[in-house]
Amino acid sequence: MTGGRRNLVLVHGAWHGPWCWELLVPELESRGWAVSAVDLPSTWGEPETGMHDDARAVREHLAAIDGPVTVLAHSYGGLPATEGAGPNTERIIYLAAHLLKEGESLVAPLGGPWFPADAEFAPGAEPLEAYYHDVPADWARKAVGLLRAQSAKAFTEELTRASWRTIPSALIVCDDDRSMPEMFIERAVTERMAAVVRHLPGGHSPFLARPRELAELIDEVTAALPGTSQVSPLWTS
Template structure:
């Protein structure tokens, strides 16, 4: 077993820290201290982009004492990848159905460009949201999650990374096998990027659909990863 440390949770596009509400108790029962980041690009401000999110993640990480593991979901993998290697106490990265991009890439790069109008400032959540994000989540939790979805800035998807922290920080990838949100081309190429790869059944949002199983898998992959020194 690894010595439990702080696990920083970084949400994805359209979401906020409340998405972790079912997972946090499971993690804390297993001995993790948890801390969440709120990304500016989901605040409804179209001027906030990936670099603003990256600064928020970096500042949050720098304020923590002791070793840290970062769990990033979906788009949250992008700002985490941009800054994690610059914070010395970050020991491991866990990408949960998350983007692992190379330096010089943005979210839109692998798919050949924006899937939204070029002049869009805010990008709506996928429709229908339950089918795209929460199809196996209990109905009351899915309804609550949909009600909490927030506007997402288009800029977050188009600003290019300058670093690929998964190259220097030991990293794991958790693939959701019935993920109806993450394009398959992202998943396939990321299988060779992470040092440890594990699979979960179900949707893009296992923190809501199977939080206990996810917490156990987080334990497993962090035990399997070496710690950055």
């Protein structure tokens, strides 16, 4: 990943895998990005794995890349991206993703946990409605068939660091998101956890519903964010 190309690492959300980026990757590559994806171990069917294992996978993946990296994290993937961001992480883009503080887990703000720590979660009764209501029907059906069990431990382990405090970060809000609780988005915006906030129409999975628009927005957001060596207050909406 050298020769002047920009490095972008993709971090998927709960129940998903690197397959979810299939339509987005060629759009990004056509814009000059060198793209790679992390496969989070908490979705491998091993209940003992958690968010810190996922963060380790992110950290190791980033360490293998020569040069500065932009990280794009979706949904739950915002947690291991926040925890695992490495010294060469130049920017983080949170795509319909969780921005939390040190000492917080994903379910704590929701009053959890309310399940056994060694449980595994299925993707829910209505994944089409929750994740893919605006995705083309053929891809929506394919995506539902590719979803994997998710370890509950990933939702209960607490962050030890909040990289968005020191790494320039952006939040992309999906305006018809039927999966992400509004409280997380409202809190991130109100407390200005992200330097740049942008909006996309549609639901929780724009990488399948509108990959070209998402790739264009990633370019725009990247240009709006300072590099880590140029951190300064910045807020747009």
